[in-house]
Amino acid sequence: MYQPQAELATGLVDGVEAFVRWAHPSFGLLAPAQFPPLAEQSGLTRMADSPQDAAIVRSTVDLAHRLHLRVIAEGVETHAVWELLADCACDEAQGYFVARPMSGQTLAAWLHTIGRQTMIGARGGRWLVNHL
Numbered sequence: 001m002y003q004p005q006a007e008l009a010t011g012l013v014d015g016v017e018a019f020v021r022w023a024h025p026s027f028g029l030l031a032p033a034q035f036p037p038l039a040e041q042s043g044l045t046r047m048a049d050s051p052q053d054a055a056i057v058r059s060t061v062d063l064a065h066r067l068h069l070r071v072i073a074e075g076v077e078t079h080a081v082w083e084l085l086a087d088c089a090c091d092e093a094q095g096y097f098v099a100r101p102m103s104g105q106t107l108a109a110w111l112h113t114i115g116r117q118t119m120i121g122a123r124g125g126r127w128l129v130n131h132l
Contacts, residue, residue, distance in 0.1 A: 001101040004110070005072060005094040008086045013114065015072075017094060019101060044073055048080040058088045065089065 005015035043053025057073075064071045073085050076095035085093055102110060 002107045003101040004099045005092045006098045008090050008093050044075050047084055061088045061090045
């Protein structure tokens with residue numbers, strides 16, 4: 001399975017995450033959702049409603065940039081969160097708002113369909129959100 005990543009400043013799809021599968025010796029092939037949680041859930045999904053969560057996300061993005069790192073926000077599900085992340089100068093977004101995970105064959109067709117057009121561009125006035 002693959003999930004596209006879009007640049008927040010332009011809305012262009014410029015990356016794809018390939019979801020791994022873990023071949024567990026007793027339980028067989030496990031999807032990422034079945035992995036044990038490695039960290040507490042971020043405030044990303046609540047940042048539109050919580051000034052505290054928004055401040056944490058903004059501070060995290062700022063810290064990463066001061067360390068010369070690019071930031072990919074995972075789990076972006078709404079336009080409101082997309083806009084808040086763009087205002088924070090976050091670099092990339094990934095999540096259901098951009099596109100749901102899809103097979104390699106579906107991804108190839110989806111990328112062909114959108115071409116080099118702006119995927120999500122409220123700032124540019126173009127909307128091509130594709131919910132598969």
